[in-house]
Amino acid sequence: xxxxxxxxxxxxxxxxxxxxxxxxxxxxxxxxxxxxxxxxxxxxxxxxxxxxxxxxxxxxxxxxxxxxxxxxxxxxxxxxxxxxxxxxxxxxxxxxxxxxxxxxxxxxxxxxxxxxxxxxxxxxxxxxxxxxxxxxxxxxxxxxxxxxxxxxxxxxxxxxxxxxxxxxxxxxxxxxxxxxxxxxxxxxxxxxxxxxxxxxxxxxxxxxxxxx
Amino acid sequence: xxxxxxxxxxxxxxxxxxxxxxxxxxxxxxxxxxxxxxxxxxxxxxxxxxxxxxxxxxxxxxxxxxxxxxxxxxxxxxxxxxxxxxxxxxxxxxxxxxxxxxxxxxxxxxxxxxxxxxxxxxxxxxxxxxxxxxxxxxxxxxxxxxxxxxxxxxxxxxxxxxxxxxxxxxxxxxxxxxxxxxxxxxxxxxxxxxxxxxxxxxxxxxxxxxxxxxxxxxxxxxxxxxxxxxxxxxxxxxxxxxxxxxxxxxxxxxxxxxxxxxxxx
Numbered sequence: 378x379x380x381x382x383x384x385x386x387x388x389x390x391x392x393x394x395x396x397x398x399x400x401x402x403x404x405x406x407x408x409x410x411x412x413x414x415x416x417x418x419x420x421x422x423x424x425x426x427x428x429x430x431x432x433x434x435x436x437x438x439x440x441x442x443x444x445x446x447x448x449x450x451x452x453x454x455x456x457x458x459x460x461x462x463x464x465x466x467x468x469x470x471x472x473x474x475x476x477x478x479x480x481x482x483x484x485x486x487x488x489x490x491x492x493x494x495x496x497x498x499x500x501x502x503x504x505x506x507x508x509x510x511x512x513x514x515x516x517x518x519x520x521x522x523x524x525x526x527x528x529x530x531x532x533x534x535x536x537x538x539x540x541x542x543x544x545x546x547x548x549x550x551x552x553x554x555x556x557x558x559x560x561x562x563x564x565x566x567x568x569x570x571x572x573x574x575x576x577x578x579x580x581x582x583x584x585x586x587x588x589x
Numbered sequence: 590x591x592x593x594x595x596x597x598x599x600x601x602x603x604x605x606x607x608x609x610x611x612x613x614x615x616x617x618x619x620x621x622x623x624x625x626x627x628x629x630x631x632x633x634x635x636x637x638x639x640x641x642x643x644x645x646x647x648x649x650x651x652x653x654x655x656x657x658x659x660x661x662x663x664x665x666x667x668x669x670x671x672x673x674x675x676x677x678x679x680x681x682x683x684x685x686x687x688x689x690x691x692x693x694x695x696x697x698x699x700x701x702x703x704x705x706x707x708x709x710x711x712x713x714x715x716x717x718x719x720x721x722x723x724x725x726x727x728x729x730x731x732x733x734x735x736x737x738x739x740x741x742x743x744x745x746x747x748x749x750x751x752x753x754x755x756x757x758x759x760x761x762x763x764x765x766x767x768x769x770x771x772x773x774x775x776x777x778x779x780x781x782x783x784x785x786x787x788x789x790x791x792x793x794x795x796x797x798x799x800x801x802x803x804x805x806x807x808x809x810x811x812x813x814x815x816x817x818x819x820x821x822x823x824x825x826x827x828x829x830x831x832x833x834x835x836x837x838x839x840x841x842x843x844x845x846x847x848x849x850x851x852x853x854x
Contacts, residue, residue, distance in 0.1 A: 451756075
């Protein structure tokens with residue numbers, strides 16, 4: 378079980394919540410409300426006051442790399458540092474497992490040896506999922522995993538998330554796709570700033586065609 | 590072997606050249622007279638002062654005085670490393686890495702040169718210690734500035750890649766390894782180029798000085814070869830030390846990229 382206790386992220390009030398094994402929590406809120414910062418803080422990529430426990434172990438009790446091998450952050454825009462996708466995997470990777478994951482996300486094995494820049498945005502996003510799942514982390518912090526994907530790929534990613542949940546993983550999902558959230562989430566967390574920023578008061582729309 | 594000392598009149602004759610430049614600037618309305626005059630006066634005052642200070646220190650041959658002068662040189666060089674950074678991070682930490690590297694490299698290279706290579710009597714003779722240290726510091730400073738600047742600038746550009754590696758469970762040194770290697774290569778470029786081109790394009794300043802002072806050119810070349818080895822090795826050593834320091838500087842103890850210190854948030 379993942380337990381977040383009094384975690385202080387940005388302008389948000391201290392957050393406390395739990396997500397059990399095989400459960401998916403949808404993290405929701407407008408742009409800039411701190412969804413990404415919350416996921417990064419849980420992965421200990423940003424410093425934050427408060428506690429995060431995985432099965433009773435607080436993040437600071439482990440070396441940070443060890444924590445991140447269990448609690449994995451998947452960025453909305455994944456980063457790459459080597460020439461081909463294959464260069465990003467450990468050399469002792471289990472080839473059968475790699476093939477299964479690639480296949481599950483509709484990626485041809487040939488993509489592994491192409492220059493990473495030649496993959497499409499959607500292919501890179503799915504390749505990053507394969508890379509992040511290959512060593513079986515316990516907690517998946519998914520930041521818009523289907524943001525840049527077409528309907529077909531999105532269905533494959535949703536299916537993979539569901540499979541990960543069945544295998545007992547814990548999932549925190551940031552998504553702008555309401556249907557996806559409805560299908561996957563068991564719980565929802567709405568992020569609201571402590572003191573809302575002074576903003577232009579909302580005008581009621583006179584007619585439905587007005588775009589903002 | 591003759592050495593022709595310069596008289597004050599000789600210096601005045603040399604100054605006539607720059608005065609002519611000033612006049613040209615005035616005639617062509619380039620507006621550079623002030624800058625030329627200021628730079629010339631600064632040059633004369635600084636070199637004159639250094640001449641008298643060195644003369645004083647050389648006459649004393651005091652280990653304490655020599656060490657004090659060496660420390661001043663290291664402190665100024667360390668400050669210069671910081672001044673050459675596009676992104677200032679971690680205040681004293683960056684200064685500590687730059688100055689600490691220069692201090693350590695300067696100390697090791699100078700003592701090795703004195704005791705093992707040159708062997709003057711006494712070994713701390715300031716006439717040998719200070720010029721060697723100066724050349725070691727000047728070159729190492731360039732390398733250290735370059736490697737630190739390259740590491741911070743590359744890390745800013747490659748943030749997504751570094752954080753992707755951290756998120757996958759790599760350590761701060763693993764995740765920044767490609768940035769560090771790039772920094773080391775950049776930091777070593779000038780000294781490697783200098784070694785390859787030396788003597789063909791320009792004669793190194795020290796060798797020129799020795800030849801003008803009446804030393805046999807072959808002897809001057811031997812000295813220059815020795816100096817080149819010492820400064821190239823010192824620079825390489827300093828660059829590698831500073832690179833490790835740089836990786837340490839841009840990350841924190843919890844293996845996070847210091848995005849705020851790098852000015853990324």
